[in-house]
Amino acid sequence: MNDVITNILVCGTGGQGVMTAAEILAQTAITKGFDCKKSEVAGMAQRGGVVTSHVRFGKRVWSPVITPGTADILVAFEVAEGSRWADMLRPGGIAMVNTIRLVPPVVSMGLFKYPDDPVAQMRAAGVTVYDFDAGAIARELGDLKLVNTIMLGAIADFLPFPATELEEQIVGRFRERKPAMVEVNQKAFEAGRAAARARASADQQLAANS
């Protein structure tokens, strides 16, 4: 094992499953023999606030928090939250973004404005963004809760361990408690992977054409 530390920042809003996704990543890392720390400041977050979870793993992890500018992967469960935490990425890091727009009451009441296109903002700043509608895929598969598995599937090819290890960590949870959910989670995981790949090739196409 080399000394490289992998830093993943998962973000979203209260109740979206941010902490569960981070937990699954952390569990996979320790199964692979990595040292791992997972950190979040939730506090009042369950009341609709911003939620972030820092996952760090490698040979030996010291600080439990990701220093701004050093995240390898940003997993955003909500698009504006993705832009909020984009500065956490290292140069060349990637942002995996669910394009759902969750508008808080302070915005709907007109006190603040929701940015028109947070993904465009991020791209304009040079961030590598893979954006797709995880909610639409989840609905197609019949359960909105699958967003979590879809997002994990989407980053599975960017991790320092095989995608199957992460998939097993997710599916293993269901095998014991809800065996009926195993197959649909496998599908969701693969759909997430496919969505990220599709985004990547679309971007390459775009780059080639321009």
Added chain:
Amino acid sequence: MSAAVKAKPQSRLLLSGNDAIARGVWEAGAKVAAAYPGTPSTEILESLSQYPDLYAEWSVNEKVALEVAIGGSMSGARSFCAMKHVGLNVASDAFMTITVAGVVGGLVIAVADDVGMSSSQNEQDSRFWGRFGHVPLLEPADSQEAYEMAKYAFELSEAYNTPVILRLTTRVCHVKAVVQVGERAAHDITGFKSDARRWVMTPANAKGRLPDQIAREGKLQALAEVSPLNVLEPGSDRRVGFVTSGPAYMHVRESFPDAPVLKLGFSYPVPMALVEKLAAQVDHLVVAEETEPLLEHDIKAAGLLTIHGKDLLPRLGELTPNVLIPAIKTFLGEPIPPTSTYPKFDPFPRPPTMCAACPHMGVYYSLARMRKKVQISGDIGCYTLGAGHPWNALDTTISMGASMGIALGMDKARSEETKDKAVVAVIGDSTFLHMGMQGMLDIVYNRGNVTTLILDNRTTGMTGGQNHAGTGKGLKGDDAPRVDFVKLVEALGVAPERIRKIDPYQLPVVFKTIKQEIETPGPSVIITDRPCVLSEFYHKIEPYRVVDEDCTGCGNCINVGCPAITVKRSESKLRPDGKTNELKFTTIDTAMCTGCHMCVESCGPKAIVLAKPVAVAE
């Protein structure tokens, strides 16, 4: 259930600091554990309650929790209590004397500081209590250490006849890290033995023990010098050496991997010889501690006057790498490495909101309607959110249970301008039982003109829904006697006709009842009776929707503050008098709506109707 509860000895688990402490306490053979919930410490007792062969309780407040643990210790049981930083303020009266009396069974007090202030009213440094009470203080830096130190703390307590403080911060409590667990040791309860000179702290008896307390501190200092919890780690870059403790150690190691570091796990009394040894090896010594300069002052007081600390580092918040690196590089005259490549977008805030159908909203909706006529003294809990948008109906929040005492003070200190204003106190059920009852008694005793709203939602909401003496359930969800708030306040002396129990969902009733009570002199109490929507007692009913054609855009329903109601379309309308009305047409997220119907009651044109037969799924 915490994965640690069933974990076999030697297994390697990803545990939060709180779960790790619980495992350590259990393995140490503790038999009594008590706490009052408080972020970030709450999960320690929740986790501990799942282990066998140990008595665990939610106490009514932290002082009682400590007293229960003291009673356990006096009886020879290894005993434990946990609280957040401000909890030890409440428990301090008992604490400051048990430090004199000492222990029989090991007595460990875990106190969790909210460094960075994610969920507290202040950011105090609990390490002060080690110095104040002349007791040893252990500071874990991660879950593994939290587990090990929790276990060791009982041995230390018994060996030196002293309570031990386990000082935690949010970055220990809520960070998950790898822990290797062990086995439980047997520690039988020896039983209480009368010994007045030992336990009856009259001046004569206590006076006799004070010299022992001071002598004990000296012995503990000698122990700290050789404790394996204090490690002098060599480093190749000797320009700056760090003295550090707790999670700050992890940040220092991350930021300056080659620097010599004195890592203090047993951080009070300060092992001064170790500090001097480090000082002799390095050009500059920097103390990196969260949050107050306590080590720094102790080290300076011992004669090392040229050390650095809070002259370079902030006195508030966490000492994360992005704080440490620029500060130390600047000190060394080196360029500060660039941090983020990408800009920081700050799209909009997402302040915490009350939950859809939260019964507190009915109260704040009504208070907001009479805002100009009332001063509103608030308290600590979810209902503190009443200070925010759209209600803006809370004037004060200071400490647990303070709403009533402060309301009484406001009542007794009126100006020409405020003489006709009503004074209202707002407090939750758990907080009322924690420290509120005394304030209520004071209002009655001193004939205050205060109307107290007890928002009984049958849970300790803000910390995630813990049971208390008013829920009818114990820590493990078992049945427990349930306090009767009406009888309780009547017993405190509130006239029976001035105690009103209402349904907070009935907005006209809420408004009318508050109005009647504030307009009548003398103490009165209004108890709202609806369970927290996140509790087991809450049952969701049919959701509602807005009929677009009937919505006039008046915006009344928005003022309820429910997050399920959002503005769909805004419009400015010119009135005949030349002014403009800002119209806000709304919609209800039927998936979020639980059918409380508060918004229905706020809607003049009756545009809010049951969502059926429109499909719920969207």
